[in-house]
Amino acid sequence: MSDFVIETKKLTKIYGEQTAVNSVDIHVKPGRIYGLLGRNGAGKTTIMKMILGLTPITSGEVDVFSQNIKGHEKRIYPRIGSIIETPGFYPNLTGTENLEIFAKLRGTPRPNAVKKALEVVGLPYRDKKLFSKYSLGMKQRLGIANVILHDPELLILDEPTNGLDPIGIAEVRNFIKGLSAERGKTILISSHILSEIALLADDIGIIDHGVLLEENSMEDLEKKNRKYIQLQVSDVHKTSLILEQQFRVTDYAVQDEHNLRLYDTALDMAAINKALVVQDVAVISSQICNDTLEDYFKQITGGEGIA
Amino acid sequence: MTIIATEMQKWKRNKIVWCILALTLLLGALAIERACSIARSSPYMDNFGDLYTMAFKNLSSLFLPIVLGMFATTLFFDEHKNDTLKELLIIPITKVQLYFSKVAVMILMSVGLCLITFLLCVVGGLIAGGFPDLNAETLIDAGLLYLVSGLLIPIAMLPIVFLATLSKGYILPIGATLLYLVPVVIAPAHFMGIHPLASVMGIYSHISEATAAMVEILMQGVLPDTSPFICAGSLLLIGAASAAASVMALKKQSY
Amino acid sequence: MLKLIQVEFLKLRRRKFIWLMLLAALFMPLAAVFYFANIKGTGVEPIEFYKWTAFSYTPWIILPVVLGMLCTMLMYNENQYDILKQLWIVPVNKVAYFFSKFVVVLTYSICFMLIIAAASILTGVLPGYITFDSASTLYLLRKCMEISLLTAFAVLPVLAVAAVQKGYILPVCLTLVYTFLGFILLMVNMYLHPLSSMTAIVMRDIPGVVITQPLNIPGAFLCIGVWSVASVMLAGAVLKKRK
Secondary structure (H helix, E strand, O other): OOOOOEEEEEEEEEEOOEEEEEEEOOEEOOOOEEEEEOOOOOOHHHHHHHHOOOOOOOEEEEEEOOEEOOOOHHHHHHHEEEEOOOOOOOOOOEHHHHHHHHHHHHOOOOOOHHHHHHHHHOOOOOOOOEHHHOOHHHHHHHHHHHHHOOOOOEEEEEOOOOOOOHHHHHHHHHHHHHHHHOOOOEEEEEEOOHHHHHHHOOEEEEEEOOEEEEEEEHHHHHHHOOEEEEEEEOOHHHHHHHHHHHOOOOOEEEOOOOEEEEOOOOOOHHHHHHHHHHOOOOEEEEEEEEOOHHHHHHHHHHOOOOO | OHHHHHHHHOOOOOHHHHHHHHHHHHHHHHHHHHHHHOOOOOOOOOOHHHHHHHHHHHHHHHHHHHHHHHHHHHHHHHHHHOOOHHHHHOOOOOHHHHHHHHHHHHHHHHHHHHHHHHHHHHHHHHHHOOOOOOOHHHHHHHHHHHHHHHHHHHHHOHHHHHHHHHOOOOHHHHHHHHHHHHHHHHOHHHHOOOOHHHHHHHHHOOOOHHHHHHHHHHOOOOOOOOOHHHHHHHHHHHHHHHHHHHHHHHHHOOO | OHHHHHHHHHOOOOOHHHHHHHHHHHHHHHHHHHHHHHOOOOOOOHHHHHHHHOOOHHHHHHHHHHHHHHHHHHHHHHHHOOOHHHHHOOOOOHHHHHHHHHHHHHHHHHHHHHHHHHHHHHHHHOOOOOOOOHHHHHHHHHHHHHHHHHHHHHOHHHHHHHHHOOOOHHHHHHHHHHHHHHHHHOOOOOOOOHHHHHHHHHHOOOOOOOOOOOOOHHHHHHHHHHHHHHHHHHHHHHHHHOO
């Protein structure tokens, strides 16, 4: 019995001569939110589509709920709720009617499932507005309502906050967090908005050009992210000389004409500031900082600072 | 059954269904109008068989195949257009279920339109009056004709349904529907046992004398001698092959 | 306007089906090969042959259906991919937009009939059914041009409906109903329906064609003209009103 709700083994997708997903091994633990992070075109949606069987797998395997997805779709899919790209609904039907169709098809046993799902996402129940008249935000909300309609154990969400306003994004974020923390749902979520993933995810998979570059928990990532002293000065060249000659500091990086990063946060900054001022180097600012997820992502995908 | 029921639900507020219904009623009404205006002494309308075969010709020769071809196209194309196919597949609904549920809806529509036309004929026969053979036996023959066509014409259109599943667009299946009818309109006798729609005609001709006479006219004076079993076999074989090809085409597609 | 027309042709790139539809032009010439092989053999009058290949079912049914489908495809594509709003904010004049689509339909119609003309000559001369002569060839070309121009105008109502509708089914159904209505009204009154009027104009000087109704060429042009103007006005009014 696997410890993972979703486990992919060397999952690969090739379109003609292009490898969209290259030998990806992701591990989604139960009750946690796994953020699949990558730029546009990195392969996030393709991985999700392969997990859901919407696109054939070139090679590799997908195990969901410890079963190979192939051949067990009827048992596995009812336990999954998902949004892939923009949610599709019938334009001639209202939101309620659309959900009723999907509720019927899923055989949702709860009598008020549609009403409850619409309440959760803030859409009206049994109103007369057709889906074709919905705004982008309303369409996305209806998609989310469709995901939770049958109370699935696993949610696969491809950029669920697309098209939502800032308040809507915050609401969905809190809702997703609640699903995981309070109701123990497992969630695989993809996004190219790093700040959103940083606020949501318990585990991260960073994907670039179809390759899974890193898979880690957010806790470990935060530990890995280096603290440093950001120094803004009037003369970086003189500052470098002073640091090396007077203080024997070598673990630093020059960013531009006025900015340096000192990676040894135990340095005596008072002494350094004094030495710089004496040598006619103005110290504009000096503060302790952390790499953000964005900085880390840029390093990983841009090739800077990979261990 | 649930899948078929939801397929029908998807057509709520869809004007196309109402237009199809309206046109069916119009065609039936045209036949009734002819029955009322042509005297019973004329050989063109001296018995109920003339009325129901006239209405039947109006419905089944071009109208029903074209309607079913276009309807099949919209059934599949609209799922692509609305991007709802992926939502259905992850429920999960298998591609086989998807295909057969849509074919079932097509058959239901066909049977429904045929039934409406049959009922219009009966009402028309009573309104126009003067038909000496308006009795249970003739009504059973007529009912059988409409039921058989309601069931067989959709099967004959399965090659078009295959094109609708194969292509993610609408023009190919609609264009193919029109081309598909050309051989049957121009030289149906030559295509009996080969072209599904011509084979269907070969089956009709064995239902009653009136339908045999109707088919003879449609075949431009040539009463077909092809066995109805050969026609039925050919129809079912082509239908089954088209269904298998459609399911394979759906399985190969990515969403 | 010229830029708009150029852009319309650029949009047809990689749209295989539009080019495949041109193959429908070969249908009647190929049918004629079989017909004349079975029935008459060689030594056929060129005009007799061209009546089969280009002057019968082609203008009545094949060309109007093909052009109707083309109109639907041209208009529906803009709606399907929500491109219209991008065009209006350029800004592109709505009537000019409609006319640019009409120019594509007209050009397509001309190409279609030219293919038929070429196919008619080839399928007639190569098997030896007819002998090539310049008079009948020029006549064929003239008639094909007439058919192409008049039919393009005659299908303007379909183009207008396709422009004002967001779907594809109604214009396709309308194409079929419109075409068959034109064919049926040919026997009843040639001056009510643009396609019937087009037929009256085309058939006026084809030898061997008997027209049972009195010929009224100005009336036929008037019918086509009225329907065309009404179509343009409808399309313009609805497009301007639409948000």
